[in-house]
Amino acid sequence: MSELTEEMRRHSAAHLTARAVQNVFEDVQVDIGPATDEGFYYDFDLPHRLSPEDFPKIEAEIKRLIALDEPFVRKVVSREECADMLAGQKYKLERLADIPEGEDISTYAVGDYVEMCRGPHVEHSSQIGVVKLTRVAGSYYRGDEKNKMLQRIYGIIAKDQAEMDEIVARAEEAKRRDHRRLGVELDLFHLDPEDPGQVFWHPKGWSIYVTLQDYMREKLVKDGYQEVNTPALMPRSLWERSGHWDHYKANMFITESEKRIFAVKPMNCPGALEIFKSRTRSYKDLPLRLAEFGHCARNEPSGTLHGIMRVRGFVQDDAHIICTEDQIEEEVAKFCRLLKDVYSDFGFDKNLLVKLSTMPEDHVGEVATWQHAEAALAAACKASGMEYAIQEGEGAFYGPKLEFTLIDALGRSWQCGTIQLDYQLPSAERLNAEYIGPDGQKHHPVMLHRAVLGSLERFIGILIEHYAGAFPLWLSPEQIRILPISDKALAYAERTRDALSAEGFRVAIDSSADKLGAKIRAATLEKVPYQIVVGPRDEAAGTISVRSRADGDLGAMTAEALIERLKSEL
């Protein structure tokens, strides 16, 4: 018998969920219920509207079924037998019809419940462990929005109750770190329901934003980029030439002035090419790396918006590299090095996943060109010591791409960085960018679209959750808070602040009438990295009493000693 796997247990839990739902409710049509990375789900169609209030009933039934400890029995059946068995189950019958002629059709029975299924499953239901249903959601039949929406129940499993408690605790930790919650608590930003998907950055949030942007600027300059800025509003004629009007119009915010149509840019690439085209270019200008923190707006469907992670107005750490085909490999490798360098500064250096998306069915350009491009991307990965997985046919229609996924402190993965090859946009059919080659002839360059962080909004959302709001010193909006023990120490607190501000630190004074304990509590909850307590004793001795977020009470020291410590930490 094959080894018992997590997937078998999850998939078996899905079967019992289906069985339980059919035992509890009337007229249940079942579809499919696979295991997922997290747990499992099962899709149903039934007149009753499922809600989390139904979970206890269903869970109790699952528990009862598991306790029966019945064996899962596999049986290979004929198509006719299977159809008989599935009588009345329309989704299952459609799924049966999908199974190619000649392939084995297997069923799994637990007790009196039989289901058509490829398997494999556990041997006995008790091997599943503990099952908990987590949520219910709509889901299109076969994932196609033209089809009927089924009701999907998600669930998770654990070996025993203790493990389940642990899993639930981890989910609560993720909830505690939710950037939407911390963003409000730490006064970083707010979202206005009247203006969905647009972020209002408050002083502290904007401080993080600008600090992050300045950090990237420094990296870009060192890496040979030049920063530019292009208009937020550009005319329809340009979008028609770029192809966006045909392919992306539904996602663009469009406006009109004096009978001319304009659109808010959803991407910066046409702007970059307009700069390239503003004068005659030589092959000696290549590669030309143009970075732009351009504000883009995309009219994302309302259902996809999520906090500051998925918004309609955002800024990417965007850049476009205009180069020759021969330069692709070196430019991609250079980008990979930059990306690794940046990610490691945030502690994302481990488990970086790279995906290479190749030519899709619906594509433009020659197959040979695509193969050459894909090989260049693969070679660049290898050159920078990155392993990659191939996503067959997942590339954009205009070129292949690399996508970089980082893993945060909670072990969750986020796709942020990307580099995409584009033969289309600079071509004669589109924006017609040209340079003069060594041969004196005109040539079309290739364009690389790339971003390390992706959108700053989303990346900051990830950082908030990754750090649980406790930003490293360099990113903290308020690096130091001075807590005078009473008004009598206020003047000394102000002198101390001025000394630290002069060194470039972001410092605030808590001049409220609260007692020291309350001030410490407030600063601690707001995760300020350094707190300085000052009172008459310190003033007399010319020292300050320092508390660090990481190491607690550091005792008395001079302001100079603290400055030295902070500088070494930056």
Place this chain on the structure above:
RNA sequence: GCCAGGUUAGCACAGUUGGUAGUGCGGCUCAUUCGUAAUGAGCAGGUCGGGGGUUCGAAUCCCUUACCUGGCUCCA
């Protein structure tokens, strides 16, 4: 965009079978001038998301609309 569930004070939430709103935190004022995670007292703050309906009467029931949440789809 689709399905489901939500929306009550700045935030977190109560609000029993319909009888016209409460708690905590926060804010403000006053008092306290205090040495390492919450000083005390008082005050203000809500057309219960918007609109329509049922009813003598709606936060509560119905319809509609906006937004939010969870998924699905999408992410040239």
